[in-house]
Amino acid sequence: MVASSVLLTDRGSRAAKPLTPAGERILSAASSLFYERGIRTVGVDAIADAAEVTKKTLYDRFGSKDNLIAAYLEQRNRVWHLFLDEQLRMRAPQTPEQVILALFAALTDWMAESRRGCGFINASVELAAPDHPAMPVIVAQKQWMRAEFLAQAERAGFRxxxxxxxxxxxxxxxxxxxxxxxxxxxAPEVAHRAAADLLAGWPRD
Incomplete structure (x- = not known):
């Protein structure tokens, strides 16, 4: 299998900070509610109730709802990377081109479990303010995907x-x-075929 230094080392997100059991419950509850119902429609009362904690505990652990939103997206980013690592192990691509296509093929399995689409894109629509604490997480996630495509394209010798x-x-x-x-x-299958056609016709050095 072709090793991907970007996939294995540069994940585009901060390392997870250890959380107390209450903090874990809060983040778990917030992650489910934010993704299923939308960030703006879910208040801290609903999150605290679902996590079986007080609002004070929520604020003690995360400081604000905005910080909790950023933590939710950081966690989702980590889950995404772990998922891709498993997909690459399972598909065992042998060339950089196959790595790229494996990343596209992984979308089919990912979307089967993520019926409301991409949590990062959804969040970017709801969080219009560019200075929101979650925006750097969203931007970094998309930049990471491009960096991975770039790294594999360079390994393949494309122009x-x-x-x-x-x-x-x-x-x-x-x-x-x-x-x-x-x-x-x-859509994931169509994108996979389009990516294969693009790679097949792209000039090489």
């Missing part, structure tokens, strides 16, 4: 790798949006 990485990212993220907004359930 104009920056442009290729841009196109691959647009296909990847477009599949997520189409799945969620346009109710296009086969």
């Amino acid at each position: 104009s790798t920056e442009e290729l990485a841009d196109r691959l990212l647009l296909l990847h993220e477009g599949a997520l949006v189409s799945y969620r907004v346009a109710a296009m359930e086969h």
